[in-house]
Amino acid sequence: MRAWVIGFFFMVSMGRAAxxxxxxxxxERSHxxxxxxxxxxxxxxxxxxxxRASFARLIAAVAPAxxxxxxxxxxxxxAETLNGQVIVANAAxxxxxxxxxxxVLAHELGHVRHQHWSRMGLLFRQYIPGAVVPESTDPVAAVLSREASALAYEQELDADAYAFKVLQRMGIGFDAALGAFMNHGVQPDTATHPGTRKRVAHLRLAQQEEAARRARGQ
Structure with a gap:
């Protein structure tokens, strides 16, 4: 999840940046x-x-470095990923x-494996290269919020695709991904996440592309 992307500007406006x-x-402090x-x-x-047992099974399947x-x-x-390497998962x-x-766990692992935290940080540093003060953040707040939101969407879909591929490798079908979305409930678009319908459509496209690739014998 990317709640900190939106909360960052509130934190700065309240004078919480040292x-x-x-x-x-x-x-880093926000995380x-x-x-x-x-x-x-x-x-x-x-x-x-x-x-923890499910996570151990996942780690054994992908062997992250x-x-x-x-x-x-x-x-x-x-579930959420923080600081690029801490995965938070609800006991529920x-x-x-x-x-x-x-x-769900593979999705969060996808954020780690694809270094999404670092990529988001690079975007922020591009617009705020120096000290974090209102004089430097206010002029770029609108455009940075838009670009951060767009990047967050891209990263969520990327993490979904990663999870889908990992589950396929583990012999688990598309229904598991679809069931996870339905279990969580149909969600609308937010500033940091595409809505459930968009995410499912993106996964169905990935499924079709994978089927076509296999048909070609690749």
């Missing part, structure tokens, strides 16, 4: 503060073991079918 802080420091607000699920909660931390939490957020995912749970 004197002389650059954009990288502000973004750290958001991460600290999550309530970690008790390790005695049986749901934690279920989510970078170290990735999983935090199982409670609260309203279903334990009640989802395994394929759907794996899709």
């Amino acid at each position: 004197a002389g802080e650059d954009i990288e420091a502000v973004l 750290a503060e958001r991460l600290a607000r999550f309530e970690t699920a008790s390790e005695f909660d049986p749901r934690v073991a279920v989510v 970078a170290e990735i931390e999983l935090r199982v939490v409670t609260g309203p957020v279903m 995912l334990a009640r989802w079918p395994e394929g759907q749970r794996l899709f």
Whole structure:
């Protein structure tokens, strides 16, 4: 999720950027503060073991080079990636079918593998190369918000496609991805996420392209 993209400008307008802080420091602190607000699920909660087992299965399938931390939490957020390498997953995912749970976790892993955090940071640094002060952020706020939103859309669809390919490799079909979207409920477009219908349509296109590729024997 990309809630911090929108919240960043509010934080700056409220004077929360320390004197002389650059954009990288502000973004890292924003993520750290958001991460600290999550309530970690008790390790005695049986749901934690279920989510961790699915994550271990996923990691075994993709063998990522970078170290990735999983935090199982409670609260309203279903899953999110912070600081480019911390995946937050809700303990409630334990009640989802395994394929759907794996899709959600693989989606977040896609954000890590494709370095979406770094790419978003580069966009912010392009517009705010120096100290984060209203004099430097106010003039670019509108255009940066638009571009950050567009990049967030691209990254969400990219993470969906990554998750779909990983699940295929694990022998899990398209229905798991579709079920994950339906389980979460049909969502409209937001500033940071394309709506459910757009995401499903994008995955169906990926499915068709994969079928065509296999038909060609590639």
